[in-house]
Amino acid sequence: MKYINTAKQIIAILLVCLVVGVVIISEHSWPEGARDYLFAHAFEDTGATNTVSAIYLGYRAMDTLGETLVLLVAITGTMAILVNLGKDTIEEEAVHFCLPPEKRAKNALRTHLLEVVSSKLGPIVLLFGFYVMLYGHISPGGGFQGGVIVASSIVFLALGTETKSKLTNTVVLSRIEAIAFLALVLASISGVFFETGFFGNPIKPETDLSANFIILLNIIIGLKVGTSIATMCIAMMGGRHDL
């Protein structure tokens, strides 16, 4: 009886080998048409010199909208399962990371080294995250990268300091996330009113300001991604005491 199970597994793996193996042994050369077109026209059409940003925020911006939606749904689902997981036992609650020191258990592994290093590094990483977010159109970076770095810095601040600040409060972060998603939907519709289609650039191309739409989209996406991932991480560490 148990050999049937192993036979099924081996058949499944062989079928997947067959499907993926065709990709591995193909000898077709990679086409160069897209690279040549983008090399010639990316700066005139969108105003960005980072061609990867020009693709996912200029030519194919609806993919970015779909990806932001997927992130929103996944994080909402994870938070819903997280919050209703049941009460922790007394031992588990005593080692939560966001407790003040007099309520923490004696054997919780939280040393002075962790607090000094992460609370001093947190603001520097936050500044770096905003830099990566804002310069996404002329150097490697952009909304997603900057957003994840901002989320990491908020986790540093939550691990390091013992005082509660507004930046690690999950209520404030959730409100910023909601406003950022609303701004993204409004920015995507604004192209319809200026005759450039859905998610089109409302500013006329070939002027000095045509890259500003990409900068605005980068800021909105960065804030949304950063605050939602930071909320999930702080809730995982036990810092959510209100809902």
Next chain:
Amino acid sequence: MIFERILIFALFIAGFAAIVGIKNIIKKVFGLNLINAATVLLFILEGSRIGDQAPILADSVESMVDPVPQALMLTAIVIGVCVTALSLALAVRLYKATGSLDIEVITKRLQGEH
């Protein structure tokens, strides 16, 4: 060139074998992550063959790498993180409901309650 593709293929098959063969559900989620990593590596590797400079337009760039697979893989990485987060939340919920991380024990206990 074919050898690099064979290594990436082996990573993909290892990830798939983990999903099908290993009984611990956290290791199954590891397998999902490995499949994601293998796909991203394959696309970026293939896209980098037609040029030799990064796709940032500057004055001194003559032949740049194909930027289209890189834009696709940014989306793929973010969706991989979303799938991992949600599946791990479901795994923890299963553990709290049945008390085990082994898929056969979970199936038996869930069927036994019906």
Next chain:
Amino acid sequence: MNILILSLILALGIYALLCKDLLHSIIALSALSMLSALLFTMLRAPDVAITEAAVGAGVTTIIFVWAIRHTQRREEDS
């Protein structure tokens, strides 16, 4: 050079799947993400490298550590 890094990635992946202590597997997965980010930089893809480094070595590791903290750290022997 690509072949060396890819074979290290494969070795780390297989180690992560066969190890009994789940915390060691998580650290191997984080090292796999870091080597992937290094490979992306060498293949002239800086955007993907920044994303993979920030996401793989940051967010994914935090989520996995939370998951094994609320369940079991060692895999059951059956």
